[in-house]
Amino acid sequence: MTTTRMTSYDRSMLRLMNDPRGRSLYATPARRRLAVAAHAALTAAIVGLFAHFFLSRAEAIWSAVVVAVLLLPWMVAQGVINSATRGLLELRAPALDERQLAERDRVLARAHRITTCLLLLAVVGLFVVGDADGDALRTYAVSALVGTLVAHFVMPSWVAGLSAQDEPSEDEAATL
């Protein structure tokens, strides 16, 4: 954390990401897993609805409305993950210290490996589907592409949320 290189934006984001309010939402590993699971479920629902929106344009209105409604809890879940990781992925490098920068590199590398596997699965899946039915390939290609793009975008958050550890208690020092 190089405070001299931090802008006012960095400082305000640092305060926001370290705001202790709502700490109970991510205080334990189980709660952090729940937040990541909720975020993943909401992301899957939004992508699924987008696919439905794309594939059946006649019923587009209701799915667009549901997506708009789902975005609100999605943002709340994203905020919980960001707070649990103390802005590991949101803050700029000057606002992170050496451990956080190393942790961010680890998280991004792990997320990259996972999304590479997902991309491979999507490509293989599309080849298999396309081999069986040429029209199906055209139908599902965009959905698969959007799904993997979204997974690529949110995977670092999920990995960081699952990797976050419990807050060390202040009185640990007294017991050592």
Added chain:
Amino acid sequence: MSEQVHNRLAVVRAERKVSRQSLAEAVGAHYQTIGYIERGQYNPSLDLALKIAKFFGLPVEALFSLEPFRPLTDEVYGRKQP
């Protein structure tokens, strides 16, 4: 590379009555990083270790060591190790 660096940061910090937050602010680190160092879950860089040692006005080897530290009371009262 997961060599364990032992430290007595928690003991010294408690003895000096310094909070993690104020130590972190003084050395330009996140307060969680101080906690991770104390728990042995993170080995600080030489730069950070020197900054922490300077904050307490101690030589770096008083806080960090490749060998486990003897209890402070043993060092102060000179009890021999078995």
